[in-house]
Amino acid sequence: MAGTSWIISTNIKPNCKSVVEAIAGHREEFIKFPENEELNTVKTEFYIIARCPAIVGATDGTHVKIKCPGGEKATIR
Numbered sequence: 862m863a864g865t866s867w868i869i870s871t872n873i874k875p876n877c878k879s880v881v882e883a884i885a886g887h888r889e890e891f892i893k894f895p896e897n898e899e900l901n902t903v904k905t906e907f908y909i910i911a912r913c914p915a916i917v918g919a920t921d922g923t924h925v926k927i928k929c930p931g932g933e934k935a936t937i938r
Contacts, residue, residue, distance in 0.1 A: 894918070 895903045900917060907916035 895917060903917050904915060907919075908914055
């Protein structure tokens with residue numbers, strides 16, 4: 862598999878922009894900001910969970926791989 866890394870960099874990366882644009886074209890179908898009473902409900906629920914006032918949304922970054930800048934054995938402080 863290591864010998865095929867050139868395929869990823871030369872063939873897939875140029876297509877990323879078109880994939881992102883296609884997904885972004887559907888954003889209004891899937892990404893909604895709460896309004897009116899739902900907005901108040903969401904703020905209340907976030908406060909109950911995390912004691913953070915005025916939060917109305919969050920993003921989950923679990924799909925993004927983040928490498929530790931200190932290497933495999935580094936300590937996170």
